[in-house]
Amino acid sequence: MSEPSKQDIHAYLEELEDIPGTRVFTAARARKGYWLNQFCMTLMKADNRERFRADERAYLDEWPMTEAQKQAVLKRDYNAALDEGGNIYFLAKVFFTDEISFLQAVGTMTGMSPADYQAMMLAGGRSPVGVRSKKDPY
Template structure:
């Protein structure tokens, strides 16, 4: 695709492209570190220090503090890496799906069940 081509836009969706990968590099690198139990424990002990260690910017650090999944996506977070963070925070995939769709977890689960019954 030509460099001058317009970026694809899907209303209500943050696309993870090369620009977002660069924007979220520190955040995603930090989340990747959670593959190791000692890193997860260190994050739990002092979130702010752990975020600073990875050089998160103010937008990313605030989204972590406020548990704002959509904010993390907008700050360059990749959902596959963010899933590692979600586990530390006691969230599951349905919590993430609900946050991404702006629904409550119960409404999101009901939607999934309705779609399953249709198929």
């Protein structure tokens, strides 16, 4: 098997953007979200969590994040944070700072209640039947 060309890699990565309801954490997203994810990691320390809770905007302004990234955090719009390069495992530090479970936070990302989301996951997850492409929904 021959090694794929750079063109093939770009086409492959573009295909990942066509998966409905999914944001694949690619190298491009990692670069875009570097400072957002670095901010999240600071929340592992109790004193940083307290500083963040005391004045979220001031704490976020200490980081060279984009305004869209800051707004995603302030609004707790985790889907927007993913679009802005956030990694779900880094964003979990925000969930835990807010004292909500991973299940509760991820449920908000799906529009489902935590109970419905949990039931879906226990039943095997999202069905592979249905919309498989943003470009071709049928």
